[in-house]
Amino acid sequence: MALNPRTTRYEFFGPPGAALVMVGTTLVPYLLYFGCQGPDRCPPPLYTAGPWEGLVDRLQALTVADVFRADIFALYVAWFLYLVVLYYALPGSAVPGTVLRNGQRLPYRINGFRSLLVTCGVMFAVYQFYGGHRLFLFISDNYVYWLTSATLFSTLQAVFVYVRSFRRAPPNQEALLALGGNSGNTVYDFFIGRELNPRIGSLDLKVFNELRPGILGWFVLNFAFLIKQAQTLDGGITDSMILIFLLQGVYIFDTLIFEASVLTTMDVTTDGFGWMLSFGDLVWVPFTFSLQARYLSFHPTVLGPVNSGIVLAVAVVGFLIFRLSNSQKNIFRTNPHDPRVKDLKYIETESGSKLLISGWWGLARHINYLGDWLFGLSWCLTTGFDTPIPYFYVMYFAVLLVHRERRDDHKCRTKYKKDWDRYCSIVRYRIIPGIY
Numbered sequence: 001m002a003l004n005p006r007t008t009r010y011e012f013f014g015p016p017g018a019a020l021v022m023v024g025t026t027l028v029p030y031l032l033y034f035g036c037q038g039p040d041r042c043p044p045p046l047y048t049a050g051p052w053e054g055l056v057d058r059l060q061a062l063t064v065a066d067v068f069r070a071d072i073f074a075l076y077v078a079w080f081l082y083l084v085v086l087y088y089a090l091p092g093s094a095v096p097g098t099v100l101r102n103g104q105r106l107p108y109r110i111n112g113f114r115s116l117l118v119t120c121g122v123m124f125a126v127y128q129f130y131g132g133h134r135l136f137l138f139i140s141d142n143y144v145y146w147l148t149s150a151t152l153f154s155t156l157q158a159v160f161v162y163v164r165s166f167r168r169a170p171p172n173q174e175a176l177l178a179l180g181g182n183s184g185n186t187v188y189d190f191f192i193g194r195e196l197n198p199r200i201g202s203l204d205l206k207v208f209n210e211l212r213p214g215i216l217g218w219f220v221l222n223f224a225f226l227i228k229q230a231q232t233l234d235g236g237i238t239d240s241m242i243l244i245f246l247l248q249g250v251y252i253f254d255t256l257i258f259e260a261s262v263l264t265t266m267d268v269t270t271d272g273f274g275w276m277l278s279f280g281d282l283v284w285v286p287f288t289f290s291l292q293a294r295y296l297s298f299h300p301t302v303l304g305p306v307n308s309g310i311v312l313a314v315a316v317v318g319f320l321i322f323r324l325s326n327s328q329k330n331i332f333r334t335n336p337h338d339p340r341v342k343d344l345k346y347i348e349t350e351s352g353s354k355l356l357i358s359g360w361w362g363l364a365r366h367i368n369y370l371g372d373w374l375f376g377l378s379w380c381l382t383t384g385f386d387t388p389i390p391y392f393y394v395m396y397f398a399v400l401l402v403h404r405e406r407r408d409d410h411k412c413r414t415k416y417k418k419d420w421d422r423y424c425s426i427v428r429y430r431i432i433p434g435i436y
């Protein structure tokens with residue numbers, strides 16, 4: 001069998017769909033910014049033209065200088081390189097990835113959590129010793145320039161990896177391509193990602209992008225918006241801002257503490273690294289996930305103890321489902337005899353893998369998605385109900401998770417064949433037990 005067979009099945013409705021997603025998702029962060037920019041410019045729940053009056057005219061009147069600054073682009077590149085330096089300079093363990101279809105197992109350097117700790121230290125030092133609020137106000141006040149810089153950088157990076165995927169890797173061999181990204185159509189392959197694991201030396205671009213510049217950038221942006229609110233309120237910080245900073249902080253810390261578990265996600269094992277992931281990691285994650293903190297920076301919502309309690313309760317339930325279910329699967333797959341999972345029921349498959357049918361994974365085939373979504377809902381709830389715009393996250397995430405579950409189902413059906421049907425007849429629900 002050829003190393004890189006042609007892709008014969010399109011996702012996203014093929015090249016036109018891919019082009020549409022690229023244009024649409026590039027516009028979304030700008031629309032969220034210009035459509036919800038200040039206390040009187042974010043529409044209320046029942047639509048009235050008021051807040052958006054003149055929006056189209058304002059958008060049409062924009063010039064490049066309104067959204068792009070070369071000095072901020074240079075600073076953005078410096079931020080990316082700073083994280084590359086930490087990647088090499090900080091100690092880290094080498095964890096093997098999954099077995100690739102060419103039989104190889106690539107090593108991954110795991111030190112993302114250390115990079116986060118160092119970055120927290122740098123933020124503290126900057127805040128304490130070099131101008132206090134100034135750097136962070138510079139970050140929050142220039143949000144749109146950072147956004148354009150990240151969009152430009154992520155697109156250039158996608159062009160780079162696409163062009164480079166045509167090289168012949170030593171020893172005179174083709175690069176290993178993603179099974180879904182080798183259709184031969186330039187637009188589609190550029191979007192989906194042609195090469196599976198593009199690397200520069202030992203730096204794996206896909207995993208680095210997935211866990212460093214965007215995720216850490218999101219943390220820095222949230223802190224910058226917290227400082228922005230403190231400036232607006234003359235030093236005060238609302239309970240809602242503290243909650244969003246802490247809850248998203250928990251998610252960011254959790255992601256980097258469990259850094260190695262990203263190596264088994266479909267993004268790493270199956271998808272190529274193309275525009276979708278480059279843009280998703282560098283733009284979508286930091287700039288749309290920080291929407292709630294940005295909103296609260298100019299709309300200081302006070303929740304009070306009862307509403308804060310409700311937000312916290314949703315967060316705790318969501319996070320526990322997310323973390324416990326993901327950990328249960330990881331432990332089971334690493335060592336099924338571990339006392340924490342040894343009593344769980346599972347089915348054996350012809351491929352040799354075992355599929356859990358009790359515990360968290362007996363409730364629904366992707367119970368972890370439900371927990372993740374509920375946790376995301378708690379972030380949105382911190383913003384109250386004055387406008388639906390900060391609820392964008394849960395709307396996007398619901399679409400992403402339903403689509404992702406379908407893709408994973410297709411992958412598992414192809415891999416496990418009749419064993420997957422047997423598994424689905426035992427664990428009947430996809431994401432929400434008893435409902436979906």
Ligand SMILES: NC(=O)C1=CN([C@@H]2O[C@H](COP(=O)(O)OP(=O)(O)OC[C@H]3O[C@@H](n4cnc5c(N)ncnc54)[C@H](OP(=O)(O)O)[C@@H]3O)[C@@H](O)[C@H]2O)C=CC1
Binds near residue numbers: 322356357372
């Ligand atoms: N915040 C965000 O924007 C995003 C967050 N996420 C989160 O990332 C996390 C990981 O998600 P994801 O990578 O999609 O997939 P999962 O962690 O849900 O893993 C799916 C894989 O697990 C294996 N598996 C499926 N069922 C069982 C079972 N019953 N027992 C044992 N193994 C099983 C299969 O792999 P195998 O072939 O090995 O059997 C399957 O392909 C989730 O919590 C998700 O919510 C994901 C995307 C975006």
Ligand SMILES: CC(C)=CCC[C@@H](C)[C@H]1CC=C2C3=C(CC[C@@]21C)[C@@]1(C)CC[C@H](O)C(C)(C)[C@@H]1CC3
Binds near residue numbers: 254277284285
């Ligand atoms: C808008 C667009 C073009 C879509 C690309 C989708 C991406 C935004 C997401 C695809 C998979 C993702 C993952 C995470 C963030 C969102 C993207 C990049 C993730 C890093 C979030 C934190 C989690 O703990 C995670 C590490 C499991 C997760 C991995 C997948």
